[in-house]
Amino acid sequence: MLVLTPGKYQLKTLHEDIALFDRKIAHLENFETFATDAERTTALDKLAAKRNLLIRKAQQMIDEGIEFSETERPKSLRPNGTPDAPPAAKPAASESEVTAETQTGNGSLESVPSPFAGTSFDYRPDLLAYKKSKAKQKSA
DSSP states (O other): OOOOOOOHHHHHHHHHHHHHHHHHHHHHHHTOOOSSHHHHHHHHHHHHHHHHHHHHHHHHHHHTTOOOOGGGSOGGGSOTTOTTSOOOSSOOOOTTTOEEEEEOTTSOEEEEEOTTTTSTTOOHHHHHHHHHHHHHHHHO
16 A cells, blocks of 8 residues: 655645535535435535545644645635735626626526625636637637
8 A cells, every 4th residue: 555655745735625625515505406405415514524634634734844835725725814825816806797697598698696706716707808818819
């Protein structure tokens, strides 16, 4: 059996796994459909337990003195307002500014407010910028 020694690369991988579980939990809370609320709660509890185990392992490695970059730490674990935290690439848009375009059954586009507006899971501004750049490429 292969035993991995704790190191900065293993810690980086743990942080990436924690960020993945954050995204899975957010998706489960907002988009997955369940027959009952009890099933949703059970699924959330399972993911949260796995995430908490990863957090404990990562914190243990940090306590042992393994070096890491603050930018590698998942957004959900970064302390707010600390100088170590990397600055945001761009200011977060307000909830009224961020909308999603969804396709309705009759082919028209409908504007829906984002449930993630102003949070670390807000991907809408990047998606809109990508769509604009693609439209420019097609027209050129």
